[in-house]
Amino acid sequence: MTPYAWTVIGAGPAGITAVGRLLDHGLPPEKIAWIDPAFAGGDLGQKWRSVSSNTHVALFLNYLNGSPAFRFAEAPPMPLQEIDPHETVALALIADPLVWITRHLRARVNIFQTTATALFLTRRRWKIETEQQEFTSENVILAVGAVPKRLAYPGLDEIPLEVALDPEKLAAEPLEGATIAVFGSSHSTMITLPHLLRQPVARVINFYRSPLKYAVYLDDWILFDDVGLKGRAAEWARQNIDGVYPDRLERCWVSSPEFKGKLAECDQVIYTVGFEPRTLPETKQWGRLQYNPTNGILAPGLFGLGIAFPEYAPDPYGFGQYRVGLKKFMDYLDTVLPLWLRYGP
Ligand SMILES: Cc1cc2nc3c(=O)[nH]c(=O)nc-3n(C[C@H](O)[C@H](O)[C@H](O)COP(=O)(O)OP(=O)(O)OC[C@H]3O[C@@H](n4cnc5c(N)ncnc54)[C@H](O)[C@@H]3O)c2cc1C
Numbered sequence: 001m002t003p004y005a006w007t008v009i010g011a012g013p014a015g016i017t018a019v020g021r022l023l024d025h026g027l028p029p030e031k032i033a034w035i036d037p038a039f040a041g042g043d044l045g046q047k048w049r050s051v052s053s054n055t056h057v058a059l060f061l062n063y064l065n066g067s068p069a070f071r072f073a074e075a076p077p078m079p080l081q082e083i084d085p086h087e088t089v090a091l092a093l094i095a096d097p098l099v100w101i102t103r104h105l106r107a108r109v110n111i112f113q114t115t116a117t118a119l120f121l122t123r124r125r126w127k128i129e130t131e132q133q134e135f136t137s138e139n140v141i142l143a144v145g146a147v148p149k150r151l152a153y154p155g156l157d158e159i160p161l162e163v164a165l166d167p168e169k170l171a172a173e174p175l176e177g178a179t180i181a182v183f184g185s186s187h188s189t190m191i192t193l194p195h196l197l198r199q200p201v202a203r204v205i206n207f208y209r210s211p212l213k214y215a216v217y218l219d220d221w222i223l224f225d226d227v228g229l230k231g232r233a234a235e236w237a238r239q240n241i242d243g244v245y246p247d248r249l250e251r252c253w254v255s256s257p258e259f260k261g262k263l264a265e266c267d268q269v270i271y272t273v274g275f276e277p278r279t280l281p282e283t284k285q286w287g288r289l290q291y292n293p294t295n296g297i298l299a300p301g302l303f304g305l306g307i308a309f310p311e312y313a314p315d316p317y318g319f320g321q322y323r324v325g326l327k328k329f330m331d332y333l334d335t336v337l338p339l340w341l342r343y344g345p
Pocket of ligand 1: 144
């Protein structure tokens with residue numbers, strides 16, 4: 001069986017970026033394989049549509065127009081193009097263009113609508129096992145995304161993050177009179193808290209570890225670009241967390257003597273404490289590999305991109321952050337793809 005030159009696993013924003021850039025580099029479409037169970041814009045398109053973005057519209061448009069293979073200039077008019085470029089938006093407005101781009105990229109490369117289960121390096125090729133079949137590829141890009149991190153406090157019913165971030169799904173939960181614990185101080189936290197306070201809960205207790213961080217827009221860079229609060233989440237946090245707590249909201253430092261008692265008062269819990277990489281597919285020889293966070297290399301011919309394998313880079317003052325966001329995935333790929341093209345098995 002002739003191997004593919006490149007296989008991209010995952011069709012979220014990172015996988016879309018990878019397929020686009022491989023085509024932009026002149027890779028023949030028939031030499032590219034692309035695997036995903038849904039091809040529906042990844043988690044952004046399937047779970048986070050109602051979430052308010054932390055990126056301005058201008059940067060999203062910059063991303064969408066950044067790959068000739070995306071052919072976004074040919075897309076039908078979409079609401080994203082009508083909005084003030086300095087605004088943030090619901091992620092649905094970026095999910096729709098991603099789905100449009102996916103549809104026509106799919107028509108060019110080889111599609112496997114399934115889940116990759118394992119990888120094995122043999123005879124200078126990667127053997128890729130999926131739930132349906134197996135095939136070989138000279139190089140593989142893992143763009144498999146991440147899942148919300150969870151802490152393990154016993155005795156509390158957990159409300160999944162994808163429910164907490166979606167007002168309609170949250171309204172369907174039995175929340176009347178409940179006391180809800182929310183762990184974290186992230187962008188997701190500052191979206192979850194106001195959503196909860198619009199429900200008939202008795203109380204919300206936000207358990208935190210450290211002061212909030214806010215992004216600051218400077219002339220040509222953003223302080224705390226990846227870890228700081230932005231957009232509506234930042235506005236809400238300034239007024240309600242670092243300002244005056246709204247009725248029914250309490251906060252509790254996890255290292256304080258009150259922590260255990262406060263947690264015991266809660267019925268349900270929501271963890272908004274970040275993300276961790278998805279586990280599948282694993283390599284058969286080495287299990288789960290560590291990636292190099294400055295160039296994405298996992299092994300010869302095996303590379304990681306997207307929220308599961310973000311670039312780690314310092315800002316102009318030397319503060320290091322993991323870089324997560326659509327345009328960042330594209331810019332990073334532009335710096336590492338020349339290496340990847342020369343680092344086959
Ligand atoms: C609250 C929140 C706010 C956000 N705000 C912004 C923002 O303002 N700006 C911005 O740029 N981004 C934002 N994001 C999106 C962010 O950039 C995400 O990190 C992005 O969706 C990650 O893309 P990805 O392609 O790495 O992963 P995903 O979107 O998770 O896609 C991974 C894909 O891989 C598939 N997959 C996984 N395992 C396998 C396998 N074994 N075989 C085949 N397929 C597999 C999955 O099914 C999925 O389709 C936000 C995300 C969240 C949660």
